[in-house]
Amino acid sequence: MSDFIVSARKYRPITFNNVVGQLSITTTLKNAIENQKLAHAYLFTGPRGVGKTTCARIFAKTINCFNLDESFDPCNECESCLSFNKNRSYNIHELDAASNNSVEDIRSLIEQVRIPPQVGKYSIYIIDEVHMLSSAAFNAFLKTLEEPPPHVVFILATTEKNKILATILSRCQIFDFNRITVDDSVDFLSKIAIKEKIEVSLEALNVIAQKADGAMRDALSFFDQIVSFSGKKISYQNVIDNLNVLDYDYYFRLTDAFAENDIPRALLIFNSILEKGFDGHHFITGLGEHFRNLLVSKDNKTLELLEVGASIKEKYKKQANNSSVNFLFKALQISSNCDINYKNSRNKRLHIELSLLQMCDILKQKEKQEIIKKIVNEKKEKLENEKIVNEKKENLEDKKIEIKQNEKIEIKKEEEKKPNIKKSKLSTLIKNREEKKLKKISDFEEKNISELEVNKDFSEKDIKNNIEEFANSVKEDTNLNVILKGINPVLKENFLIELNVNSNVAEKRVKEKHNKLLEFFRRNLKNNKIELNIKVVKNIEKTPQKRLSKIDKYNYLKNKNPKISSMKSMFDLGF
Ligand SMILES: [Zn+2]
Structure with missing residues (x-):
């Protein structure tokens, strides 16, 4: 020595x-x-x-x-x-x-x-x-x-x-x-360490440089102090213990506790810091600096503002990636407020603990907001999905209708063939019979017989049912559907069906379907003689009436009930 x-x-x-x-x-x-x-x-x-x-x-x-x-x-x-x-x-x-x-x-x-x-x-x-x-x-x-x-x-x-x-x-x-930067100090100290053959980690030198706060002379005397205490091998822990510096690790662990909303852990960490003899004010300014370091670690551009060693830099980067800017900003505000009001607070420990609780709550608040956001987004998504499903359903319905119509067309075609089959069957039947009877087929007779078979009788109710059925087949055309259902059919002589509608528009719409309707009736009512007559019949009840005078009303009532006249004279009533 x-x-x-x-x-x-x-x-x-x-x-x-x-x-x-x-x-x-x-x-x-x-x-x-x-x-x-x-x-x-x-x-x-x-x-x-x-x-x-x-x-x-x-x-x-x-x-x-x-x-x-x-x-x-x-x-x-x-x-x-x-x-x-x-x-x-x-x-x-x-x-x-x-x-x-x-x-x-x-x-x-x-x-x-x-x-x-x-x-x-x-x-x-x-x-x-x-x-x-x-x-x-x-x-x-x-x-x-x-x-x-x-x-x-x-x-x-x-x-x-x-x-x-x-x-x-x-x-x-x-x-x-x-002030001499931490980097410059560390650089200088490590050169001395090499010359003095002292083994020391950069993290340890960093703590010395930070503790010296820009004063090279102080950094050197701290260095001497630790060398005389620890010898030729200096660890991070040696420096922390010797210089009574609060380990970065406490701040990292606290920040994790805040992120996990772990209030008991945060309070226990703070307690162990106090038990080691650290000053509360020193702690809270250190915590503020920790958040500041995390904030500058969020961006590679500001990363150079971080005056720490490489391995701790990595640690900062990692924690910064796991923390949102919003969280860091709010935590900084809380620690800054705590720092400002520290001297005025009577219960200094409680003052800091309160700030720690607030920091634990930051993410919880944010979580709440995010949950609300999530719910809103889910609802939006649901609505959009429903929309898509509905559109798909509509498409499906359209296809179904198309298929149905195709089926109907095919059925029609088949059914159109049926009479022929019947006819041919009939004709062979007749043929056989005629062959038996006369062995001669008269065209006239054949026509009559076939007409007899295909010209069945039917009632107005049958017509109504058929119109109803036809209306159902054009359901997608709501307008026509309503018009058809409003038709009042009348059966006239020689299978003439009068289709009475109540407006010119309705007449036009129904006339468009004339052939189809005719075909439909003839087939369903099994009568080839059916003819249609579509015409407008103005509904009397629906035509606008002129305002009735009191006398008109009296006359109307009197017509309905003649006793009113005698009642009027009996009680000597006027208008
Ligand atoms: Zn000289």
């Missing part, structure tokens, strides 16, 4: 190229050196541990190097470089404004500034946490900052730019340092 050097020191970058995650700043600074356009005051702002002081040191070292290489990096060989690398350079002066913030401190600094450097061209003054200077100190400093000696470069560093006076800001070139 004697040679243990803290990684943050051991792996402190010594050229701009080694600086992690601040490419735009290091490029700009290098360009300034290359073009010999140095400002006399710089302000480096940004979160802690992102490389502000490191960049200031590299900058100081570079501008003092005696033989910069072709890419304008310090040589690391000259006297100046060596003294910088061993932290014994006289050209660099660091002042921590947090502890040296008085006017006196600044005055002694101003005295020191006047002295030119013994080695190298520039003296660099790094004033860290410059926002901590008192306003009096600021004012004392202002004049020197505006017109420093030519061998002096001031580099002011701060985490809180907003606390710096505008008069200072306007005299400095300002560089805003970024």
